[in-house]
Amino acid sequence: MALEFRIRDYRHPRQEIVNEVGFKTGFKVLDYGCGPGGYVPAVSQAIGSTGKLYALDALPIAIEMVKKVVAKNGLKNVEAILSDCATGLQNEELDAVLLYDVFHDLSDQDAVLNELHRVLKPNGQLSFSDHHLEENDIISKITGSGLFKLQKKGKYTYSFAKS
Numbered sequence: 394m395a396l397e398f399r400i401r402d403y404r405h406p407r408q409e410i411v412n413e414v415g416f417k418t419g420f421k422v423l424d425y426g427c428g429p430g431g432y433v434p435a436v437s438q439a440i441g442s443t444g445k446l447y448a449l450d451a452l453p454i455a456i457e458m459v460k461k462v463v464a465k466n467g468l469k470n471v472e473a474i475l476s477d478c479a480t481g482l483q484n485e486e487l488d489a490v491l492l493y494d495v496f497h498d499l500s501d502q503d504a505v506l507n508e509l510h511r512v513l514k515p516n517g518q519l520s521f522s523d524h525h526l527e528e529n530d531i532i533s534k535i536t537g538s539g540l541f542k543l544q545k546k547g548k549y550t551y552s553f554a555k556s
Contacts, residue, residue, distance in 0.1 A: 410493075411435040413547045414520045419443040420488040423480060425509065426450060426495030427473075429458035436491070437468045445470050447487075451477035478504050482512045489518045493550075496534070497525040503538060510540040510555060518544070519553040 411432065416422065416439035424432050427448040436446050448459045448471060456473045463471045474480060478501065490509050499505050509519060519541055523531060531551055535541050541553040 407432050407435045410522070410549045411439055413549055414489060414491070414518070414552075416440050416444075416489065421445045421447075421486055422489045422491065423447045423449060423482070423487050423509075423512065424491045424493075425480075425505070426492065426498075427459055428455050428495075430455075430462035432491060432493070433459060433462050433468065433471055434466050437466070437471055440470065442470055445472070447472050447474055447480065447482065449474040449476055449480060451475070478508055480508055480512055484511055485514045485517075487512050487517055488514055489520060491520050493520075493522045494524060496521070496523045502534065506535070506538055506540055513555055515555060517555060521551045521553060522549060
């Protein structure tokens with residue numbers, strides 16, 4: 394898995410994708426399905442010391458890898474969460490959620506979308522990418538529940554706003 398992520402990161406540098414999201418200093422962000430933490434350093438830097446990044450994954454090994462990335466890079470604004478759906482965060486707490494290359498693998502996509510809708514601020518952004526899905530599937534699956542509407546399509550990601 395780690396080799397696959399290194400190849401992915403070479404072909405699509407994390408920093409370029411993070412730049413597309415448009416983070417601001419002080420943002421609170423959730424990386425849902427964070428895996429080994431490939432986005433953690435770039436997002437942590439983008440939101441600055443006053444921001445907060447929550448890195449959530451259902452696999453304990455992924456959370457351990459995130460903790461190593463955090464320690465290695467001396468990141469103070471990152472918290473790891475072990476969960477397969479519930480974030481434990483407050484209602485309307487987050488400015489942005491990253492949902493990258495994990496949606497196709499979720500057992501209860503509707504429950505996850507409901508949770509992400511709950512924790513996003515009214516003007517929050519759901520940044521989505523999943524190379525396993527076609528564009529029509531992405532848009533219909535995310536907007537089909539009525540919780541989100543397509544805001545824009547970027548080079549690497551789709552941005553959705555709360556409906």
